[in-house]
Amino acid sequence: MSSIMKATTDNGLLLPVPDQDGAPFWEFAARGELRVQVCGACGRLRFPPRPCCPHCQSFDSAWRAMSGRGRIWSYVLPHPPLLPGYAAQAPYNAVIVELAEDPGIRLVGNVVAAPAAALNSVDTSRLRIGAAVRACFHEIPEGVTVPRWLLERP
């Protein structure tokens, strides 16, 4: 994860800058696993990760593997002005996916045609709230892996 000291990829996309709470998420992602923090005492999932459980105040936690299935909760199509790396692919989609395991766990991401495809690789007319998606992983050249989303019915 040393490459995270860089702010952007060579083509100008922002790299995630994990904090201590979030670091495990990115480490699991690098292994192709989508995991979400779960309370070790009451068993409730929580996202974004944080030091203790807001429901039972336990500091005991683990990271539970998710199925990677979910549905689009909402999406936007950003247009310029944007950072150059994003402007080059605009308009692209940014989506929120609610996970099948718990619709209250929502991840921001991009729907793409294939794991390594561009942010604008899916025709925006294919996007709709409620559409089923599944996670894939893309290792960008800088050594960081980001989760991305594929339409179940492209």
Place this chain on the structure above:
Amino acid sequence: MASLKDATAIVGTGQTAFAKRLDDPEKTLACRAILAALDDAGIEPSEVDAFASYTMEETDEVEVAKSIGAGDVTFFSKVGYGGGGSCATVAHLAAAISTGQATVGVAWRSRKRGSGKRPWTDVHAQLPTPAQWTRPFGLLRPADEIGMLTRRYMHEYGVTRDHLFNVALACRNRANQNPAAMMYERPLTREMYMTSRWISEPLCLFDNCLETDGALACVVVSADRARDCRRRPVYVHSVAQALPTQHHGMVNYWNDDPLCGPAWTAARQLWKTADITPDDIDVAQIYDAFTPLIPLSLEGYGFCARGEGGAFTEGGALEIGGRLPLNTSGGGLSEAYVHGFNLITEGVKQLRGTSTAQVPDAATCLVTAGEGVPTSALLLRS
């Protein structure tokens, strides 16, 4: 229990010109606005003993105090979360003055957002913890973050682009009456709105606030002192700050109900400590960095039921003579975007009867701060 109700009043307001580019630096603009506000109040700068501003304000109280010639200062505070702090600056001064910690308070905001850099272009400062969960995926700007909530809002409740246009139009129409507004001579039509470029679909150019250089300030004193000031006092009737349970800032995607924002929390506190209800409000200055914040706030502050904010805007409801005249200086969308401080000063002007788009006999005004972030609000009365 001690109460802030009507214990303090805003007795002076000041502002600089508003423009895409002003030559003066932010510190100079701050001093000009503050000195104008003190002159408006008829209070000497040497009497100022309290300051409040935003954490994003780059001129600190040390610089301001020594520049304007303030006396010994015994209270100073800064409020966080960008535009969410606007009304809280006045609230903090009201609390300090009504509890004897100070006697003459100045709140201000000076910002060169028109000619300066856009905060979201900084690739190194991903300061808010949620940035790792959003920015790498191209959710870069506040417009993208609020656009995400807007599409969900439209999906769940049938809010339309025409509803958002109603908001943009009401603000523009008021700006067209206000010579100080950046959009004074720039009318807006539905065709212009519907054919404008996207910024972050579903939000178009006219759903976004302006980019402005400018500064504003106001002066707060006790109700007793206010009666001796130059202008008619505008009383701080009720105040609230709001950080709702499980709130996550502008990317509020992770609680049970992301469309129920900080406005709801602020409203509960505001109305609980007030003698009036939403039905009693004559005019409202509601934070409008983006048009959808208006229908969402109308719901949160109790002017209509959940999901009815879009429909509320129909039939000219937000225009002068409508059910709830809105942002009568033009607001952030069409007068100036200075983190909402112009909404406070316009509220004061309405209750003095000196607005350029005066609501006849306005006696009560709701002023709100940035919605979608930890926020604040004021009820003002004449």
